[in-house]
Amino acid sequence: MVFQPRPNHPYADAPRFPDGDDVSIDDLLPGTGPVEIEIGPGxxxxxFERAAASPASRLLGLEIRLKWSAIVDERLRKGGLGGRVRALNADAREALGRLRPDASIARFFLHFPDPWWKKRHEKRLVMGPALLDSLARLLVDGGELFVQTDVEERAALYAEQIGAHPAFEP
Incomplete structure (x- = not known):
């Protein structure tokens, strides 16, 4: 079920990842150049830093919080980056499963994912086998996955999960 805010909601017009089975990255980010995706740009x-450091790349941020996807996308547009850098409201676990074509993304970035510690919050965890399957399908040959955390236990878990996936190597 997709959350749809009331028409008078302050973020009712926030950019969202499109509905549909197959969503083309070229429809989301027209143009040429490698595509990089940040999961959870907050x-x-x-x-913004990556856009400045990699001016030839097209960048997409998938943010689950409606407020931040709206604010960031507006800042990107006002900064003149809206054509090649976007922030869309989406649950990356679901959205990346529908993104096409395969082997079209040069890099994925996950910075400090999964801040939930309790057992009842496990359903919210971003990193897992289904997400890794989507990342593996979407990454170009030689593509890169960057994961960063400041929690040792999570770092060990991510290293174990990524290392166990046949598509990834250190």
């Missing part, structure tokens, strides 16, 4: 700091 307030967008990394997207």
């Amino acid at each position: 307030r967008g700091g990394f997207l």
Whole structure:
């Protein structure tokens, strides 16, 4: 079920990942150049830094929080980056399963994912086998996955999950 805010909601017009079975990355980010995706850009700091550091790349941020996807996408447009850098409201676990074509993404970035510690919050965890399957399908040959955390237990878990997936190597 997709959350749809009331028409008078302050973020009712926030950009969202499109509905449908097959969503083309070229429809989301027209143009040429490698595509990089940040899962959970939050307030967008990394997207802005990456846009400056990699001016030939097209960048997409998938943010689950409606407020931040709206604010960041508006800042990107006002900064003149809206054509090649976007922030869309989406649950990356679901959206990446529908993104096409295969082997079209050069890099994925996950910065400090999964802040939930309790057993009842496990359903919210971003990193897992289904997400890794989507990342493996979407990455170009030689593509890169960057994961960063400041929690040792999570780092060990991510290293174990990624290492166990046949598509990834250190």
